[in-house]
Amino acid sequence: MSKRTIQKKVCLLGDFAVGKTSLVRRFVEGRFDDKYLSTIGVKISRKSLDFDDTILNLLIWDLAGGDDFRQVGNSYLRGASAALIVCDLTRHDTLDSFRYYAEQLHQTMPNASLVFIGNKVDLIEQRVIDQNEIERISQELGGFYLETSA
Numbered sequence: 774m775s776k777r778t779i780q781k782k783v784c785l786l787g788d789f790a791v792g793k794t795s796l797v798r799r800f801v802e803g804r805f806d807d808k809y810l811s812t813i814g815v816k817i818s819r820k821s822l823d824f825d826d827t828i829l830n831l832l833i834w835d836l837a838g839g840d841d842f843r844q845v846g847n848s849y850l851r852g853a854s855a856a857l858i859v860c861d862l863t864r865h866d867t868l869d870s871f872r873y874y875a876e877q878l879h880q881t882m883p884n885a886s887l888v889f890i891g892n893k894v895d896l897i898e899q900r901v902i903d904q905n906e907i908e909r910i911s912q913e914l915g916g917f918y919l920e921t922s923a
Contacts, residue, residue, distance in 0.1 A: 795923035887916030
C-alpha cells in the first residue's frame with residue numbers, strides 16, 4: 774500500500790531575536806548555533822515526517838520579526854495551515870506582541886491553527902514571563918501553549 778503525501782505550510786512569527794530561526798534549525802537540521810543573524814524577509818525550510826500511512830511535508834516559513842514583519846507579513850501568511858508565535862521568556866515585551874501576530878494571522882488565514890511558544894526556557898535565572906500569564910493569553914487568543922528551548 775502506498776503512502777499518501779500531505780504538504781502543509783507553517784509560519785513562525787514573533788519579534789526579533791526570540792529564537793525563531795534557532796527553533797527551525799534545531800527541528801530541521803538537528804543543530805543549534807548561538808550566533809545571532811537577523812532574518813531578512815523570509816527563510817523557507819523543508820522537513821518531511823514519515824508516519825505509518827502518511828508522509829507529511831512541512832514548508833516552514835521563518836518570517837522576520839518586528840518592524841520587518843509589519844511591512845510585508847500578511848502576504849507571507851497566505852496559505853498557512855498553522856502558525857507558531859514565539860516569545861522569548863527572558864523579554865516580557867515579546868509577549869506583548871502575541872496579540873498583534875495572532876490578529877494578523879486571523880485576518881489573513883482565519884482557519885489556521887495557532888500554537889504559542891515560550892522559548893529559552895533553559896534560561897531559568899533570567900526568566901521574566903510567568904507561565905500562568907502566558908497560558909491565559911494563549912487561551913484567550915485561541916491557541917495552546919508550549920515551552921521549549923532550541
